[in-house]
Amino acid sequence: MTDPGRRFVSTNRRVREDRRFVAGAGRYVADLDIPGTLHVALVASTAPAAKILGIDTTEALAMEGVVDVLTGEELSAGVAPLMNGLDTPRVRRFPLTVGQIRYAGEWVAAVVATSRALAEDAAEKVRVRTEPLPFVIDAETALGPDAPPVHPEHGSNLLLDKTFDWGPVADDFAAAEDRLSLRVTWGRNATVPIETFGVIARWNPWDEMLDVWASIQMPKYADQIARALKLPGNAVRVHYDVDVGGSYGVKRGIKHTVLVSYLARKLGRPVRLIEDRLENMRAGDAQGPERIFDIDVAFDRDGTVRSMKMRALDNAGAYAGRAPFQLGKPIGAIVGPYRIGSVQYRAMSVTTNKAVQEAVRGFGQAPTNYAIETMMDRIAAHLGMDRLELRRRNLIRADEFPYTIPSGSTYDSGDYHTVIDKVLAHADYAALTAERDRLRAEGLCAGIGIAACLEPSGGNSSFEPLLNENNRTSTWMEGSRVIIDALGGVTVTIHTTSSGQGHETLAATVVGEELGIDPDRIRVTRPDSLSSLPGNSPVGSRMAIMLGGAAARAARDLKRQLVAIGAHAMGIDPSEASYEAGTITAPDGRAVGWDELVDIGHRRFHDLPPGTNPGLAASFIQQVPTGVALPEDGKVQMYPCYSFEFHLVLMAFDPVLAKPEIRRYVIGHDCGTVINPHIVRGMTLGGIAHGIGAALLEEFTYDDGGQLMTQSFLDYLMPSSHEVPSVEIVHHCTPSPLTEFGQKGSGESGYLGAPAAISGAVQDALSPWGVTVDKLPLRMSTISDTIADAETAA
Amino acid sequence: MKPVQFDYVRPRTVEDACGILAGDMDARVLAGGQTLVPMLAMRLSRPSVLVDITRIEALRGITLTDDTVEIGAVTRQAAALASEVIRDEVPLLAKALRHVGHPPTRSRGTVGGSVAHGDPSAEIPLVMTVLGAGIVFTDDDGEEEAFEPADFFIGPMLTSAPMGGLLSRLVFSRRGSAPTGTGFREIASRRSDYAFASAGAQVVLKADGTCAEALLGIGSVGDTPVAVDVAGLSGTRLTDRDIRGAVAEALEDLETVDDLHATARYRKRAAARLAELALTEARDDALEQAG
Amino acid sequence: MHMDIAGSEEIEASQQQLWEGLNDPEVLTRCIPGCRKMTETAPDTYDVELELKVAAVGGSFNGAVALSDKTPPAHCRITVSGEGTLGTGTGTAEFTIVETGPGTCRLDYAGEGEIGGLVAGVGQRILKSVAKHLTKQFFKDLRKHFDDTRKDAGAT
Amino acid sequence: MKTELTVNGRTHVVEIEPRTTLLDVLRDGLGLTATHAGCEHGVCGACTVLVDGEAVRSCLILGVQADGLDIRTVEGLTSGDGTLDIVQDAFCETHGLQCGYCTSGMILAAHALLRVNATPDEEDIREAISGNICRCTGYQQIVEAIALAAERMRTSNVLGAGEVVK
Incomplete structure (x- = not known):
């Protein structure tokens, strides 16, 4: 897959971060030893909803x-409420409960x-004295007129209800030959990294500086802390040289950070909170989307949707x-x-007496893809059509790119039919089908699953103004x-933390490619953070595009400077000079080498071309390639690049025991130009494992009493x-026309x-039984029952 | 998740250990710790003192007598799994041990600890129940008291363990010379989770190939593992049909429980399916021995 | 976590004796598993302190018990609520005592409870059975109380 | 309680509160932070160390229980001069990790396997790491790493893993 013109991009080079991790020399937040640090443990509520009558701390x-x-x-007297994305000003949140408990486990x-x-x-x-209040756990119940209000000040449990109409929906439904309805439910799972969230804060009153070390993956983290603590932005210094033990979206930790920062200022000592697993599960505020999809779809008898x-x-x-913005990102696909x-x-978001949701890998795209793909299967079944044929008929064709979808996003590039054909050929689809039928003849349940999905990448924030007009954020650099x-x-510098995505390898690879050095x-x-350029952290599959772009462009600027210096030294115009692996060559064969260029750049300013800055430094702030527009008429360009994946799975299980076993799993993957094959492969394999968990095993389950039943790893089951x-x-590789190397995102x-x-x-x-199970996770006992x-019935 | 404060002692003899246990109602035995330490971490268990019995030599080891195999309570599960004596003489236990936790928990977990905790989904208690093995307690006077599994396991994590006594060893009968087949099956979300249902079976064949004895037990579906009467299989040829019939009859009144992960009716069907599979496996195993 | 508990127990005591026993904090302290102390705070209202121990699991529990809807000597309702290191518990149960013969009666009980906090989240696998076990323990001790009372009466 | 801990061949006499797990003793008492806390209740395997050569969860052993036992952590695999052992190097070769948090436990689980099985097949490897949850990789590149390490041990004249760990 190596592009012949490239020396390092797309080559199977080792991931540089791995060396320190295999040696146990990663530097995670819990590994930091800051003298005099105090430790926090939380008092958790046991009731899902209650009024706090009093808290007696004397004995403690x-x-x-x-x-x-x-x-x-x-605490609430000393800090501002935490960031609220939606236009719901009366839904206020502080790190510790004020007055009313809203979920079991709340701090x-x-x-x-x-x-x-x-x-x-x-x-x-x-000792916490409380008076129980009525509570609501289920989203549909919470919408009812008699539902107990989670935030009485807000007036209802509805946080968001926005309907978008893109294109002639009524006309298309009227004209279609057939239609069907379905409901599917995505269970509340999350990424549950093996490292819990942790943070250490230290306040220096003489410098008026708050130092923060955290296991973080959060856009605008320093800003949010400063705002909540009512500090100037330049009084908060977040240390990005902390290794993060996995995140995939959830390591946001603003409430944790505001809490320990307040304590560090109050007590004059460093304070740390490393969640234990129970705290993490029940009140880390890191559970993922939980979504009911109701779909009506109109189609013709030939399968055209x-x-x-x-x-x-x-x-x-x-x-x-x-x-709730996780309802917004899927609009882009x-x-x-x-x-x-x-x-x-x-898009409807409702508040209930469950723990707070956080961003999870894909930011709402995986549930939506599950709904769309189930819909496609249902249409095929309804029409008696082959599922692949139905998809082929409706897929965007390679010659239609760039392709603008009704909601306003333009897909950059793709060749979906080819990816699918390659997968079917690789797997020998006919043989796979024969194998399924053979398993069925043996008395097993056997099935083939297919999914054709997009990974929008290069994350910006267009969903924010789309769902909340008061939020005029247009993009993320x-x-x-x-x-x-x-x-x-x-x-090279990176201005955010990483949680396993190999950003150091990414940055080194693209800079090495540009400069032609190892x-x-x-x-x-x-x-x-105070020494950093602006950035927005690795969310929305954006770093290959955004950090890759920024580092490459900064390196290109440096290369331009080197060419100018070398050309000047040889008395030629820079346009005549060529650059190869750190050496500038003139058309006549004369050359200025790296050491010489460096010497001029750092010491011999008299040899610098006029107007050139000394010091050989360059910065670049990468803008999302598709620009900065705010939504218009409910339409917006969401993410710039669209990776494609096609899954083909054979599963089998005993009809009574019903333990679904994966017999074969093939995925076709096209994320444009791959910068490091090891990393992209790892992301894909890890993402599939994570998806297996979501599909079959993982759920934050609450009982009718509002209690979280999966507080430990004995009950929250990860593959x-x-x-x-x-x-x-x-x-497969369909390069993006919008990025430096043709790369797209692959983190999700x-x-x-x-x-x-x-x-x-x-x-x-x-x-064969004519039944379906339409709620994830697909529990064994549900399948069997x-x-x-x-x-x-038969 | 840090435990409450407690003391820790590591006696060298059964007498010393029993003395401490008898003198303090809040003292707890610590063996492999693979079940107890998580309970300590979550503060579900709040002992005054932990009595670490793992260095009491008298409680360790696997002994072969004329008609029994005796397993010392603090014998590690990994050691039992590796034991040729157990493989040869108590093959059902050897099969079940492979399903106990996973390698890093078997390397610390003890055979006796698993029994003493009485977890209804644990594999070793199920095997004890199927085989009617003996559970021997010793008190501070060196007096021994033996329990039958059916009397010992009284509920989830509840046993009839005598106050101040120490589980010292488990006693299994040696298998006879007749072809003796075993089968062990369980089903869970993930291979090493608490099973939704489990089944252990052992069959002995007569020289004519008919069944001399069939034993079956079901675990994980209720409060305790239960022995299930499939004596009706004696004298049959253990055809698939014989097995299916015997299981259906034997499990008709099996009580099963609901929980977060599995319904009671699923457990009941799964138990029957596993019972058939375990008995079939046991039959095939025995037939292979019979040649 | 919701729990339903219901059953019937034959007790060797007269309806009146059983009624008095169930209304006597001393008897209850002896029979409620782990009960350390019951303090009357108002008529038919008590503060209770429990040290619960079931196999390796244990914890302390502080709560309030109230008796209501009393129709002596046949019927009453009992309400319990409290919290401790294992979590919280609330419950309510109805008791009906039926005379079944001379010196024997039957206690019918039916109630429901709600368990919250730690043990609901990590111990649900065993909670129902433990409740059953504790109930069994209660009646075992209650029977023993009446046996002892009878023996004492016989001795004097 | 005074306890004698032998970690990576060095003996330390330390005062340990009985309630402190071996995991916390290693990290907080001895500063050996390569061993990570994941769940602290014995499920995830992130805290795996070797005790007398066998993989065990250090969150499920109290520090005082480890008295006199031979404990190995990832810090003990190499001398700390930047060289990696065969297993560590194989994990780098196949990118058998991402965030690195479960990696120490995985590498020690691999050592425990390779000490007793020089020719593990995929099923053996998957069984050996089945008690170690990795949230990043989907395990495949880990399985490949361990298979590669096994092959290199068999085919190279470098010391076997069991010998390297000392």
Whole structure:
């Protein structure tokens, strides 16, 4: 897959970060040893809804090692409410509950002690007097007129209800030959990184500086902390040189950070909060989307899908935060890879007495893809058509790109039919089908699942103004700086944390490519936020595009400077000079080498061409390639680039035991130019594993009493090496015309289609009984009970 | 998730251990710790003192007598899994041990600890129940008291363990010379999770190839593992049809529970399916031995 | 986590004796598993302190117990609520005592409870059975109380 | 409670509160932060260390229980001069990790396997790491890393893993 013109991009080079991790030398927040640090343990509410009558901290304060016990009453007087993405000003949120508990597990008080164990001892002794309030857990119930209000001040439990009509929906429905309706439900799962969220804050009153080390993946993190703490932006210094033990969206931690920062200022000591697993599960505010899709779709008997009406009802949990925006991002790929002429989309977010949602890999795209792909399967079944044939008929064709979908986004490039053909050839689809039928003849349930999905990438924030007109954010930039030091060494900077995506490798590779020098000789650093260029963190599959673009462009600027210096030294025009691996060559063969160029740049300013800055440094702030427009008429260009994936799965299971086993898993993947094949492969395989969890195993389940039943890893079930099969990846490359190397995003790949594909395989396996299971995760006992019921009915 | 404060002692003899346990109602035995330590971490368990019995030599090891195999309580599950004596003489246990936790928990977890905790989905208690193995407690006077599994396991994590006593060893009968086949099956969301249902079976064949004895037990579906009467299989040729019939009859009144992960009716069907599979596996195993 | 509990127990005591026993904090302290102390705070209202222990699991629990809807000697309602290191619990149950013979009666009970907090989230797998076990323990101790009372009466 | 801990061949006499897990003793007491806390209740395997050569979860052993046992952590695999052992190098070769958080546990689980099985097949490898949850990789590149390490141990004249760990 190596482009012949490229030396490093797309080559199978090692991932540079791996060396420190295999040596156990990563630097995670819990590894930092800052002298004098105090530890926080949280007092969690047990009720899903209650009025706080009083909090008695006397006994706890008297215990060994205890320094402070903080309540929401005190904290809320000292800090501003946390960021609220929606236009719901009365839905206020503080790190600790103020007055009313809104979900079981919510933080009621924070105990600060000299060790975590002592803090936990004292947390048990904080007495919280409460009066129970009625509560609501289910999203549809929460919409009812008699539902208990989660935020009485807000007036209803509806946080967001927006209907978009893109194109002639009514006309298309009237003209279509056939239609059907379906409902599918995406269960509340999340990414649940193995490292919980952690943060350390230290306040220096003499410098008036708040230093923060955190396991973070959050756009505008420093800004949000400063705003909540009512500090100037330049009084908050976030250290980006902290390794993050996984995130995939959820490591946002604003509430944790505001809490420990307040305590650090109050107590004059560094304070740390490393969530334990129970705290993380029940109140890390990191659970993912939970969504009911109701779809009406209009189509012709030849399988042409004309129009779709989709209602997505999302259960946001107790507070709004940014999570409801996850209803917005899918607008950028609301028709998936299909030519659907018109769409009505109703996005509804409702508040309930569950833990707060956070961003999860794909930011709402995986649930939407699951809904769209289930819809396509249902249409095929309804028409008695082959599922692949139906998709082929509706897929956007390679010659139609760039292709603008009804909601206003233009897909940059793709060749969906070819990817699918390559996968079917690789898998030998006919043989796979024969294998399914053979398994069925053996008495097993067997099914083939397919999913054709998009991964919108290059994340910007267009969904914010689309869902909240008061929010005029138009886009998200990313910066990088490249310098050549006086000894000729190259250093690139990244201005955010990473959580396993290999950004150091990415930056070194593209800078090495531009400058023609070995990436392994390039140093990559992460300055703190005050020394950083503007950036927006690795969200929305954006770093290959945005950081890759910024670093490449900064390096190109440096290269331009080097060419100018070399040309000047040789007395030629820069346009006559050529650059190769650090040497500038004149047409007549004369050359100026790297050492000489560096020497001029750093010491011999008299040899610099006029108007050239000394010092050999360049920065670039990359703008999202598709620009800066705000929405108009409910339409907007969402993300710039669109990766494509096609999943093909064979599953089988015993009809009674119903443990779905994956017999074969093939994915075709096209994310444009691959910068590092190891990294892209890892993202895809990991995303599929994550999707297997969402489809079959993982759910934050609440009981009727509002209690979270999956507080530990004994009940929140993540796939192990036994549940994840070996996956075959079929590559295809349709470069993006919008990016430096033709790259697109891949950080969410696999996860975006795996749940749809696995569900499709299970439904195909159930098809002999004429039944479906339309809620994820597909629990074994539900599958088995459904079959048993069908057999009883027959 | 830090435990509450407690003391820790590591006695060298059964007498010392029993003495401490008898003198303090809040003392708890610590063996492999693979079940207890998570409970400590979550503060579900709040002992005054932990009595670490893993260095009491008398409680370790696998002993072969004329007609029994005795397994010391603190014998590690990994050691039992690796034991040729257990493989040869208590093959059902050897099969079940492969399903206990995973390698890093088997390397610390003890055979006796699993029994003492009485988890209804644990594999070793199920095997004990199927085989009617003996559970021997010793008190501080060195007096021994033996329990039958059916009397010992009384509920989830509830046993009839005598106060102040220490589970010292498990006693299994050695298999006889007749062809003895075993089968063990369980089903869970993930391979090493608490099973939704599990089944252990053992059949002994007569020289004529008919069944001399058939034993079956079901675990994970209710409060305790239960032995299920499939004596009706004796004298049959253990055809698929015989097995299906016997299982259907034996499990007709099986009580199963609902929980977050599986419904009671699923458990009931799964138990029957696993029972058939375990008995079939046991039959095939025995037939292979019979040649 | 919701729990339903219901059953019938034959007790060797007269209806009046059983009624008095169930209204006597001393008897209840002896029979409620783990009960350390019951303090009357108002008529038919008590503060209770429990040290619960079931196998390796244990924890303390502070709560309030109230008796209501009393129709002596046959019927009453009992309401419990409180919290402790394992979580929170609330519940209510109806008791009906039916005389079944001379010196014997039957106690019918039916109630429901709600468990919250830690143990609901990590211990649901065993919670229902533990509740059943504790109920069994209660009646075992209650029977023992009446046996002892009878023996004492016989001895004097 | 005074406890003698032998970690990576060095013996430390430390005062340990009985309630402290071996995990916390290693990290907070001895500053060996390569061993990571993931769930602290024995499910995720991030805290895996070797005890007498076998993979165990350090969150499920109290520090005081480890008295006199031979404990190995990832810090003990190399001398810290920048060279990697065969297993570590194989993880780099196949990119058998992403965020690195579960990696120490995975590498030690691999060592425990390769010590007793020089020719593991895929099923053996998957079983050996089945108690270690990785949220990033989907396991495939980890399985490949361990298979590669096994092959290199068999075919190279470098010391085997069991010997390197000392």
